[in-house]
Amino acid sequence: MPLCNDSSRNHAVAVALLFTGALYIFFSTRSNSDTISTHLQNINIPQPVFPQEELGAVLESAAAGNNNTVIIALVNRAYVEEVGEGRTMLDLFLGSFWEGEGTIPLLDHLLLVATDQTAYDRCRFRKLHCYKMDTKGVDLAGEKVFMSAGFIEMMWRRTHFLLDVLRRGYHILFTDTDVLWLRNPFSRLSNNGSLDMQISVDSNNVEAGHLINTGFFHVRSNNKTISLFHKWYDMRLNSPGVKEQDVLQKLLATGFFDQLGLNVAFLNTTQFSGFCEDSPDMGAVTTVHANCCRHIPAKVFDLTLVLSDWKSYKASHVNDKWSPHHKCGSSWKDNHYVPKT
Known part of the structure; x- marks a missing residue:
């Protein structure tokens, strides 16, 4: 026990x-x-470093090493979708840089401004400088046929965007996406700073006046050009149903350019060509614009021929004749054409 x-x-x-x-x-x-x-809890954890404002960052990157100049093109879903035989307008546009003389390095300074997510995603896929424009309240993704309400709205949105870029101090070389770059245009443009604006025209017929085309132009950022773009954009309020190019033409005709003291040069179609007036000299041509054309399928078809003509010229320096722009010529009579939405 x-x-x-x-x-x-x-x-x-x-x-x-x-x-x-x-x-x-x-x-x-x-x-x-x-x-x-x-x-x-007592450790001083560093605060997160927020990225630079997106547009400012992409502009700085695209303009680097190019005299503070950025090349800008506007794209939407219609320009990145296939149009017959697997081709897109963007394919042709970028392809011209690869086929052009001295143009490949310029892709480093190209900023594609997308109006919709599809176009933005395609730009990012190609590893280019990309920016998605704010298009709140309006759908700019589908094809905007020349002079349609959507086309006019997109042109004015573009003008406002370019005004913003100028205000930020960047010089702009703007190009439509239906412009093929066959040679480096900077070698043909004045770069001594004496010209405020250099703009393409539809025709070299000076007697008919300078028929400006806003599909390709170079503009320097200064007080005069910012004032021009500000006035230009404000005039949309009194110009219902009028495209921005016609409003700028009116400002030129009424002497507003002179009032601002702008020094402007009009680019000759021999070097800066288009379907309205072909360049007679492939040895001098720098860009080719599918102007005087109504819709995307016609532009893609005829620009494909232009690129083929250019390749033949580079190979032999003998062929100096452009293929006829039949599709674009007949596009104005294509009353049954229905654009993709």
């Missing part, structure tokens, strides 16, 4: 010691854990 009592007593003592040890370990661990937690 006494042996049994001693055994029980020893067992109870052992249990008590184990329980006491467990409590010590628990509270000791908790104390250490609380100490570490308090220490971590």
Whole structure:
């Protein structure tokens, strides 16, 4: 009996010691854990560094090493979707840089401004400088046939965007996406800073006046050009149903350019060609614009021929004749054409 009592007593003592040890370990661990937690809370964790404002960052990157000048083109879903035989307008546009003389390095300074997510995604896929324009309240994704309400709206949105870029201090070489770049245009443009604006025309017929075309132009950022673009954009309010090119033509005709003291040069179609008036000299041509054309399928078809003509000329320097622009010529009579939405 006494042996049994001693055994029980020893067992109870052992249990008590184990329980006491467990409590010590628990509270000791908790104390250490609380100490570490308090220490971590007292560490000065660096605040996150937010990225530079998106447009400012992409403009800075695209203009780097190019005299603060950025090449800008506007694209929407219609320009990145296939149009017959797997071709897209964007394919032709970028393809001309690869086929042109001295044009490949210019892709580093090209900014594609997308009006919709599809166009933006396609731009990112090609690893170019890309920016998605704010188009809240309007759908600019589908094809906007010449002089449709959507076309006019897109042109005015474009004008406002370019005004924003000028205000930021960047010079602009704007190009429509239906312009093929066959040679480096910077070698043909004045770069001494004396000209505020250099703009393409539909015809070299000076007697008919300078029929400007806003599909290709170079503009320097200064107070005069910013004032021009501000006035130009404001005039949309009094110009319902009128495209921005016609409004700019009116500002030129009424002397507003002179009032601002703008120095402007009009680019000759021999070098800066278009379907309205072909360049007679493939040895001088720099760009070819699918102007005087109504819709995308016709532009893609005829621009494909232009690129083929250019390749033949590069190979032999003999072929100096452009293929006829039949599709674009007949596009004006295509009353049954329905654009993709």
